[in-house]
Amino acid sequence: MSEKPKSTGAPAHQNVTFPSAGSTAHGYLALPPSGRGPGVIVIQEWWGLTNHIADVADRLAREGFVALAPDLYGGNVAHDTDEAVRMMQELPVPRGVELLSGAVDHLLGLPEVTSDTAGAVGFCMGGGFVIYLAAADPRITAAVPFYGVIQGELPDFSALRAQIQGHYGELDGTIPVEKLDELRAAIQHQAGITPDLRLYPAGHAFFNDGRPETHDPRSSAQAWQSTVAFLHDQLG
Template identity: 55%
Template sequence: MSHAEHENPRQNVTFPATDAAGADHAHGYLAVPAAGRGPGVVVVQEWWGLTDHVVAIVDRLAAEGFVALAPDLYGGRTTHDAAEAMTFLRELPPERAARDLAGAVSYLEGHEAVTSGTVGAVGFCMGGAFVLSLAAQQGGRIGAAVPWYGLPADETDFSRLTAPVLGHYGESDASIPVEAVHATAERIRAQSGVEPELHVYPAGHAFYNDERPEAYDRASAELAWERTTGFLRRHLS
């Protein structure tokens, strides 16, 4: 099934994403730095879809010198309604998301503007969970993994993960308890040997999302952003 069934004006690039059924394509939003070249980073959306907020994150990474790509995992659909977002998430087959994200990694690997030998992955909420799953699935193709307030399923196999991990979580996040964050970190450590770098902020869930004033925490958001860009620069070369 093509993702072109819903048009999203934020989409500006199409790339191959192959699954067991054969070749297909995915769409997304790509931004290249003013210098024309830089390390490659996949940005994984929240459960709201490829929204203006996600586009702004991609643009901000490009302004920091990265070639950033956000795949449109919902095929053009976006929402600001939590019930509808839950429906979109439930209708997203995990294998299709994995295919589209792997396709985004391949696209950046082959892009003439990308200077890094590996690709970074940054994701928020649902996207944070997908970042850790992607790093586990793709092994050495992912050079840095940065989940923001998201955790994958407990049964995720981290044995192939080699990327350094930087995680950002809120201490008052009711949906992602700090205990669950530490339990996931322990599984990563035990299965892969990677020691995750975790930061817990005096904030709740989605503290980077300035489209949601009830959640946004500017001080935590800016500190986590500074840590993220520094981490990506250190590990993507």
């Protein structure tokens, strides 16, 4: 692990390693200017741990959170859609959840983290993993999937503790509105929790400002403001 940078009034960030799922995992850790705050896991898109995901962690740190973005691809980043699909398919959902639970272990063990539970924010593939992780790990009490892609069957939500605020594009052909209705109904039935699944006049990946072909600035700003308020409400 690299030496922690000194506080300069801006978020401090570093690459970190930690034990997870029987091996050594890597990630990107961002600390708030105060040095302490509630913990949030940031889960990558199918591209990998890109500059965009690191920037999301930095943005969360500026809002007062300790943000950890675990690297689910072991340092690899996809450069085109075919490669991204292959890399996502090579990461089985149970293995991804196992790796993410290890990241939660590490995050909640940090002395800088003031919360007893954690939030999770993820995008595309990572948005789906937010849902899978929250269903499997009751230490996640605030879940924020952005256009979360569910791979295969919905998980069992009977152990879910997290409140959920989801952000989806109504023009996103990969996640039809009826799929959101199925997700909402399953969570309500199995966990007794009503997720807040919000629609925006945008398409898939509307939050990714590194991809101008999909980025929707207005929808992104609205979703981000809601996300930060939600995480503070749930985690402190």
